[in-house]
Amino acid sequence: MPHAVTQSCVGDGSCVYACPVNCIQPTPDDPAFELAEMLFIDPSTCVDCGACVEACPVDAIKPERSLEPSELAFLEINAAYHATPRKRPTLAPVPPRLRVRDFGPGTALNVAIVGSGPAAMYAAEELLTIPGAQVTVYERLDRPYGLVRSGVAPDHRRPRRVTRQLDRIRQHRRLTMRLGVEIGRDLTHPQLLERHHAAIYAIGAISDKRLGIPGAELPGVASATEFVGWYNGHPDFADRSFDLSHRRAVVIGNGNVALDVARILAVDPETLVDTEIAPPALEALRRSKVEEVVVIGRRGPEHSSFTLPELIGLSATEGITLAVDPADLPRGTADDDAKLELLRGLSARPRLGRTIHLRYGLTPQRIVGFGEVDGIELTPTFGDGPASTLGAGLVLTAIGYRGVAAPSLPFDEATGTVPNHAGRVLDPGTDAAVPGTYVTGWIKRGPSGFIGTNKRDAQETVRTLVDDHNAGLLRTARAAA
Numbered sequence: 001m002p003h004a005v006t007q008s009c010v011g012d013g014s015c016v017y018a019c020p021v022n023c024i025q026p027t028p029d030d031p032a033f034e035l036a037e038m039l040f041i042d043p044s045t046c047v048d049c050g051a052c053v054e055a056c057p058v059d060a061i062k063p064e065r066s067l068e069p070s071e072l073a074f075l076e077i078n079a080a081y082h083a084t085p086r087k088r089p090t091l092a093p094v095p096p097r098l099r100v101r102d103f104g105p106g107t108a109l110n111v112a113i114v115g116s117g118p119a120a121m122y123a124a125e126e127l128l129t130i131p132g133a134q135v136t137v138y139e140r141l142d143r144p145y146g147l148v149r150s151g152v153a154p155d156h157r158r159p160r161r162v163t164r165q166l167d168r169i170r171q172h173r174r175l176t177m178r179l180g181v182e183i184g185r186d187l188t189h190p191q192l193l194e195r196h197h198a199a200i201y202a203i204g205a206i207s208d209k210r211l212g213i214p215g216a217e218l219p220g221v222a223s224a225t226e227f228v229g230w231y232n233g234h235p236d237f238a239d240r241s242f243d244l245s246h247r248r249a250v251v252i253g254n255g256n257v258a259l260d261v262a263r264i265l266a267v268d269p270e271t272l273v274d275t276e277i278a279p280p281a282l283e284a285l286r287r288s289k290v291e292e293v294v295v296i297g298r299r300g301p302e303h304s305s306f307t308l309p310e311l312i313g314l315s316a317t318e319g320i321t322l323a324v325d326p327a328d329l330p331r332g333t334a335d336d337d338a339k340l341e342l343l344r345g346l347s348a349r350p351r352l353g354r355t356i357h358l359r360y361g362l363t364p365q366r367i368v369g370f371g372e373v374d375g376i377e378l379t380p381t382f383g384d385g386p387a388s389t390l391g392a393g394l395v396l397t398a399i400g401y402r403g404v405a406a407p408s409l410p411f412d413e414a415t416g417t418v419p420n421h422a423g424r425v426l427d428p429g430t431d432a433a434v435p436g437t438y439v440t441g442w443i444k445r446g447p448s449g450f451i452g453t454n455k456r457d458a459q460e461t462v463r464t465l466v467d468d469h470n471a472g473l474l475r476t477a478r479a480a481a
């Protein structure tokens, strides 16, 4: 009986290395890994050993017999990936080992990591494979793990289990965690480099892209970053309040963040009781009058930014009707795209209870209202057509996160990232490396991918750092001189 990877796959590749027959694809060395929405088990070669189940940090892999009815679709999704046979080695790739030059006593690497989200912790894990290496993680908040705690929706219980994996890394005896220390406020970058041979910044993308349309400053318009921070009890957003007294809320953008906020607005709040949702948010949701959440995509359904696993999860959420207008779907008889096929199925369902309505091909023009939001004016993105106003008491923008400049580090305003090559921070004026300074995660590559994507990313940054150490470019070598 084959196993299947399900919705909560975080894509860190742990299962790939555990599988004795290399039946989980794509593997981290495959270019397709970067773009894959999840990993897929080949049912025809799975030997049902369960090694992947043990290895998965978030319990996303199950044998067929244990799948919930709402997860059965994942059997087909796993199989479909392998329907076209691809040549692959019989054994999974082995991650390349770090080769670290020994400069003698007192020169073992001592690295600072700024931030404690998955990108930071995966960098620490990789560094700790180096004999004697010391790692200090600096986190500005009094709780670790960044977006795993402050970004993942509370009802996404399995992805949140990645904290167990991060806890194991944190417990390493050569790792020190310093909570409540902000670089730039409590310690400067030069001070950090006096104490450590190198610093890796894993500070994520803590702000968000702005819609930049008239009316966006009206009370009742907020970013998904604020809303997500609020329901997850992030101290920066804990005192926010959101007007949930109107029938309709609008979410702009249709990525996975948009689906998360739409689901939290629409789900029965009692299903959130035993989650880590912030108590004031739960109370506010209990009083909510929102009955319809409209999720606006500016392009067509074939360009929906959400992933198929998240759409399947949402479509199976009890008490929520997920609606799509048939007119928004491309004409034709058959879809070879699983997302479109599922959307087509949704378009035929009757609407009952609280609804999340996925709309397409609409560009926001302005937010309307006097003193507070009354609605949003939209025009068709393609072709001519009249503007229409959709009434709403709350408009949340979920159009992507954005990195914020860190004191003493160069910053690219256009991408919201720190200029770098394979994690080595570069001075944009001269293209020269900024000594001892590295980046990983969203501040390095922008806000894309899943929790596990940061593992490969962190491994690349640590390899770059070790290359610089081996080349004598870090203080490790000077200490030996």
Ligand code: NAP
Residues within 6 Å of the ligand: 209, 211, 252, 253, 254, 255, 256, 257, 258, 260, 297, 298, 299, 303, 304, 305, 306, 307, 310, 364, 398, 399, 400, 401, 447, 448, 449, 450
């Ligand atoms: P995203 O996937 O990049 O989606 C952004 C959305 O905003 C897109 O629909 C985009 O449309 C739209 N948009 C951008 N600018 C716009 C504008 N000016 N006007 C209207 N719409 C605009 O970003 P995200 O949802 O913030 O997610 C960030 C990353 O976190 C993703 O990799 C995501 O998968 C990950 N994440 C994963 C999960 C999960 O697995 N459960 C949960 C949350 C986040 P266009 O496509 O037309 O640009």
